[in-house]
Amino acid sequence: MAELTSDVADTICRTVELGVTITGAAVGADDRTHIFCEVLDPDRRCPDCNIAGQPRDRVVRVLTDTPAAGHPVLLHVAVPRFVCHTSDCSRSVFRARIDHIAPARSVVTARTARWILQRIVVDKMSVAAVAANLAISWNTVNQIATDAARALVYDGDHLDGVRCLGVDEHKWKHVRGQGDSSFVTVLIDLTPVIDGTGPARLLDMIGGRSKQVLKQWMRARDQQFRDRIKVVAMDGFTGYKTGSTSHTESAPGLS
Structure with a gap:
């Protein structure tokens, strides 16, 4: 050296x-x-x-x-x-x-996680380019960016007050291959739009597009959250309908 x-x-x-x-x-x-x-x-x-x-x-x-x-x-x-x-x-x-x-078990410093997010969001660098600059794997950078973005979007009470849930699918253009592996399920809080108090809020993005994906997400929420949902506005994909109703069927006024 x-x-x-x-x-x-x-x-x-x-x-x-x-x-x-x-x-x-x-x-x-x-x-x-x-x-x-x-x-x-x-x-x-x-x-x-x-x-x-x-x-x-x-x-x-x-x-x-x-x-x-x-x-x-x-x-x-x-x-x-x-x-x-x-x-x-x-x-x-x-x-x-x-x-x-x-943080514990992290392979990068805390400031590197911020640096990764800034390069991707502000400088529009690809995950591959960021990984090359740091000499670490694409998967590591992608996971760090995902976790950092999730931490920015979520706080301890980000699900409070959600009554109108929006469910849609999104296909990532940069993902190779076909089928549901290139889709993500997007969950949005439409309550502020319905109430006229503000724009919709992103709640979560989950890899895949299936009944099971949505069922697992709903199952991971507490009963208080599920009981509070009155309206589910969703994509026409049949799996979303069956995935949501099985966990919200007790909520009155569900549509």
């Missing part, structure tokens, strides 16, 4: 905003910039008893970060582990939380 100074690496990677300090950097034969860093001011409190633990060792977590100077970036984060000596605590060893850097 070709060595980089920590100052140069910190300048191009803006590691201060991640809450880490760089201990080393290099450009690898794979054309990736490898950044080695440590967590600044790690939380030493045990997640179970909330008592500070004693340092034990470190484990390295490798994360894809936003590109720097035209190169894909891998962060090698040394995450400290601690020993909990509280006598009545069931946990003996725990790892410092780094949710501010990356």
Whole structure:
């Protein structure tokens, strides 16, 4: 690997905003910039008893970060582990939380997820182009973008007040192949339109187009939501009708 100074690496990677300090950097034969860093001011409190633990060792977590100077970036984060000596605590060893850097089980930093969404939505880049810039797979980028978009659309109460449900299908032009695999089922809250209080709201988009797809979505909602639905406006596709009525047949006025 070709060595980089920590100052140069910190300048191009803006590691201060991640809450880490760089201990080393290099450009690898794979054309990736490898950044080695440590967590600044790690939380030493045990997640179970909330008592500070004693340092034990470190484990390295490798994360894809936003590109720097035209190169894909891998962060090698040394995450400290601690020993909990509280006598009545069931946990003996725990790892410092780094949710501010990356969520649990994520393979990219939190800011990379935002970067992916910005490139696709604002810059109109394809998923393939974004994946190439980050040197990760198409499937990984697509899943991250889907999850990020879902988090933006949904909040904890996004299904509250839905009385008029719209169901339609959409065919993605960029999906190869034929049949229902290239369709998604789109669910929309039409209540604001009916009430004259605003535009329709996107509730969900589910891969596939079938009775079972809609039935599974309705089944995953609580009974209070299903009882509240008074009107279902849907595409002429027969599967949607049978998929919705089986879960809303008790709702008066359903049409």
